[in-house]
Amino acid sequence: MNQSIKPGDNPDLTEERLSGTFDTNSMAAVIYGSDKLAQRRREISEAVSRIPELQDSKPCPFMTREEKILEGSRKSAILNRLLPGLIDLDSFEETVFIHQEVIGIEGHPLALHESLFIPPIATQGTDEQQKKWLGRAQRREIIGCYAQTELGHGSNLRALETTATFDISSQEFILNSPTITSLKWWPGALGKSANWSIVIANLIVHDKNHGPHPFMVQLRDEKSHEPLPGITVGDIGPKMAFNGADNGFLGFENYRIPRENMLMRHSKVTPDGGYIRPPHAKIGYSGMVRVRSRMAAEQGLFLAHALTIAVRYSAIRRQGYLEDRSREVKVLDYQTQQHRLFPSIARAYAFIFCGFETIRLYDQLLIDVQNGNTSGMADLHALTSGLKSVVTHQTGEGIEQARMACGGHGYSMASYISEIYGVAIGGCTYEGENMVMLLQLARYLVKSIEMIQNGKSKNLGPMVAYLAANESEIDLNLGPNEYLKVFQYAARSQAWRATEKFQKLRNSGMSKEQAWNQASVELTRASRLHTRLYIMSTFINHVGSVVDQKIKKVLIDLLNVHITYEVMDIGIYVQGLLSSDQMDLIRNQLYVSLETIRPNAVSLVDSFQISDMQLRSVLGRRDGNVYENLFKWAKSCPLNDKDVLESVTKYLKPMMDKSKL
Ligand SMILES: CC/C=C\C/C=C\C/C=C\C/C=C/C(=O)SCCNC(=O)CCNC(=O)[C@H](O)C(C)(C)COP(=O)(O)OP(=O)(O)OC[C@H]1O[C@@H](n2cnc3c(N)ncnc32)[C@H](O)[C@@H]1OP(=O)(O)O
Numbered sequence: 001m002n003q004s005i006k007p008g009d010n011p012d013l014t015e016e017r018l019s020g021t022f023d024t025n026s027m028a029a030v031i032y033g034s035d036k037l038a039q040r041r042r043e044i045s046e047a048v049s050r051i052p053e054l055q056d057s058k059p060c061p062f063m064t065r066e067e068k069i070l071e072g073s074r075k076s077a078i079l080n081r082l083l084p085g086l087i088d089l090d091s092f093e094e095t096v097f098i099h100q101e102v103i104g105i106e107g108h109p110l111a112l113h114e115s116l117f118i119p120p121i122a123t124q125g126t127d128e129q130q131k132k133w134l135g136r137a138q139r140r141e142i143i144g145c146y147a148q149t150e151l152g153h154g155s156n157l158r159a160l161e162t163t164a165t166f167d168i169s170s171q172e173f174i175l176n177s178p179t180i181t182s183l184k185w186w187p188g189a190l191g192k193s194a195n196w197s198i199v200i201a202n203l204i205v206h207d208k209n210h211g212p213h214p215f216m217v218q219l220r221d222e223k224s225h226e227p228l229p230g231i232t233v234g235d236i237g238p239k240m241a242f243n244g245a246d247n248g249f250l251g252f253e254n255y256r257i258p259r260e261n262m263l264m265r266h267s268k269v270t271p272d273g274g275y276i277r278p279p280h281a282k283i284g285y286s287g288m289v290r291v292r293s294r295m296a297a298e299q300g301l302f303l304a305h306a307l308t309i310a311v312r313y314s315a316i317r318r319q320g321y322l323e324d325r326s327r328e329v330k331v332l333d334y335q336t337q338q339h340r341l342f343p344s345i346a347r348a349y350a351f352i353f354c355g356f357e358t359i360r361l362y363d364q365l366l367i368d369v370q371n372g373n374t375s376g377m378a379d380l381h382a383l384t385s386g387l388k389s390v391v392t393h394q395t396g397e398g399i400e401q402a403r404m405a406c407g408g409h410g411y412s413m414a415s416y417i418s419e420i421y422g423v424a425i426g427g428c429t430y431e432g433e434n435m436v437m438l439l440q441l442a443r444y445l446v447k448s449i450e451m452i453q454n455g456k457s458k459n460l461g462p463m464v465a466y467l468a469a470n471e472s473e474i475d476l477n478l479g480p481n482e483y484l485k486v487f488q489y490a491a492r493s494q495a496w497r498a499t500e501k502f503q504k505l506r507n508s509g510m511s512k513e514q515a516w517n518q519a520s521v522e523l524t525r526a527s528r529l530h531t532r533l534y535i536m537s538t539f540i541n542h543v544g545s546v547v548d549q550k551i552k553k554v555l556i557d558l559l560n561v562h563i564t565y566e567v568m569d570i571g572i573y574v575q576g577l578l579s580s581d582q583m584d585l586i587r588n589q590l591y592v593s594l595e596t597i598r599p600n601a602v603s604l605v606d607s608f609q610i611s612d613m614q615l616r617s618v619l620g621r622r623d624g625n626v627y628e629n630l631f632k633w634a635k636s637c638p639l640n641d642k643d644v645l646e647s648v649t650k651y652l653k654p655m656m657d658k659s660k661l
């Protein structure tokens with residue numbers, strides 16, 4: 001049963017919900033990993049909807065940037081007071097969820113505090129440092145951000161220019177931004193809200209540069225909020241979206257912090273200027289790995305937002321005819337519309353499933369690292385580098401298709417899809433630009449193939465074992481695992497092709513760097529295919545583990561959409577394996593699976609349980625009563641406060657009057 005049905009809803013949407021074959025609350029439990037978490041999301045939405053001071057003061061598209069920041073701060077402060085009664089304060093998921101529910105996706109002053117400020121203190125700070133700052137940060141007595149990227153460098157961390165030079169005589173680090181390009185640039189909440197920051201700076205001791213390290217740095221006076229002497233800080237200006245956040249710039253001029261402010265759980269500087277290396281050279285990068293490991297689920301939910309809007313709207317939008325000329329059809333009945341939206345629904349489910357898996361893998365790695373075992377770091381770095389790149393790119397594509405699927409109204413901010421798009425595609429850039437991160441995964445793939453070439457296949461990890469296989473024939477009547485083999489074939493042959501290209505260039509006498517650059521398009525293709533294979537196999541495993549038979553049935557239908565669409569999409573890579581008859585068969589299976597999933601389309605998006613408050617979309621309203629509310633929304637636009645605007649009286653009217661003469 002679809003739990004969203006209510007009296008007064010648009011009958012077309014109710015009809016869709018009645019045609020669903022499964023219980024949407026049970027599906028939500030599968031999506032969010034447990035009945036408890038899914039239920040908590042419903043309870044929090046319900047509780048929030050009853051608190052008037054947490055409601056939007058006006059629709060976000062009608063707010064200026066200053067109003068957005070004010071609104072985000074107002075709600076953050078109220079939430080801070082109300083949180084203990086609303087959520088389990090120890091649950092990161094509930095904390096993130098309630099902020100997104102109340103404030104939305106456009107960013108807010110605490111967006112980075114929870115995800116990039118507190119975690120480094122908790123994982124890279126010593127016990128003493130945690131005692132000093134963690135409680136204060138958790139109680140929000142201080143607001144923090146993460147300042148790493150600079151005006152001149154982001155992707156290449158080793159070229160950062162900010163310095164933290166140890167002064168033995170005063171037992172302090174002296175922070176400096178020696179050039180214009182060394183200004184920190186982009187950190188969220190830095191511009192106007194944060195008073196503390198984790199700053200990544202090159203550690204210099206006895207004139208030796210030990211590379212980027214994390215430091216706890218106070219930026220503003222805790223009473224006046226004025227920048228401290230030696231600090232230059234401000235907002236970098238409007239962005240294509242995410243304008244509720246004050247991304248900022250930051251410069252240091254001989255700014256001193258105590259020795260104890262370097263986060264020293266792993267690397268240490270002793271009072272006499274000794275440097276103690278971390279157990280793994282890249283352990284300081286683990287804050288980024290943490291965020292990347294959460295991005296697949298986060299982005300899957302961005303896609304879910306856009307699809308909830310587009311699918312619901314497609315069920316109430318009637319345009320054109322099929323056989324019956326007496327009534328226009330729901331646009332959701334067109335095959336082109338289904339082809340545009342349903343594979344994206346499948347991807348959203350797949351991203352969320354594998355996103356929760358990578359969060360689990362990160363949590364396990366964290367425990368291992370705290371126990372001194374860093375052996376899993378390279379694997380997770382490679383996996384999350386590929387995943388964040390593929391998922392953000394495909395999410396962007398899916399959201400844009402969702403917008404077009406809503407026709408003209410999709411282009412209106414009333415749909416809110418453009419904001420979702422703008423926020424989501426930020427993910428293609430932040431936490432490592434996608435190409436750069438695909439190339440990180442490619443290093444791992446090339447190394448794996450070199451192991452095979454050196455007769456060490458048995459040392460390959462489970463995620464790359466397929467690179468050593470030798471599949472050349474496929475029987476496609478056997479289901480998902482055969483499709484997986486097709487994908488393995490594509491990923492394997494591309495990984496070998498790219499590696500061999502790189503090796504050939506090397507053997508021709510080219511430097512490693514040039515050879516890598518000239519093979520890099522092929523290498524990124526290999527990384528994408530490897531990652532898509534991982535997503536597919538996680539999806540298959542996840543569906544296999546579902547116990548509720550009605551849920552399992554619809555997830556198998558959705559999986560069929562996914563595997564057939566994905567294999568069609570990579571057709572060029574499987575030409576050596578599949579005949580044209582087999583490709584035709586897959587194409588037809590895709591069309592059949594679109595029809596099979598059609599009656600459950602609305603229930604599948606309802607199962608994401610995204611409330612109207614969170615969705616902020618007139619087109620995607622749960623009740624489907626779009627037209628009257630679109631009219632109301634347009635009338636409430638500030639431009640309509642007056643019938644005759646100054647633009648007319650001051651300029652257009654005189655121009656028209658003059659033209660009449
Ligand atoms: C409601 C709204 C919801 C959500 C939005 C809210 C907030 C979020 C918004 C924005 C937040 C954004 C934050 C940021 O963007 S913070 C800044 C992020 N910056 C980056 O990601 C920079 C990317 N660059 C890098 O990570 C490194 O420069 C790079 C890894 C590319 C290279 O590093 P380096 O030069 O030091 O490496 P090499 O010496 O070349 O060695 C590579 C070697 O090292 C291994 N490696 C790299 N990283 C790791 C790691 N983390 N763990 C383990 N191993 C690692 C790599 O595999 C290579 O190994 P090998 O091939 O064996 O040599």
Ligand SMILES: Cc1cc2nc3c(=O)[nH]c(=O)nc-3n(C[C@H](O)[C@H](O)[C@H](O)COP(=O)(O)OP(=O)(O)OC[C@H]3O[C@@H](n4cnc5c(N)ncnc54)[C@H](O)[C@@H]3O)c2cc1C
Nearest residue numbers: 146147148149153154155186187188426429430431432435
């Ligand atoms: C919304 C948003 C929020 C952000 N929040 C934060 C934050 O809170 N804290 C923070 O520190 N930073 C933040 N950033 C910055 C972000 O992390 C960087 O912008 C990102 O890491 C990309 O680096 P870049 O800007 O230097 O891109 P560049 O590296 O300059 O990329 C430009 C182009 O060069 C290519 N390129 C670069 N290097 C290579 C290479 N080795 N091989 C092939 N191609 C290459 C890229 O693929 C890209 O096409 C944020 C950015 C955004 C957009």
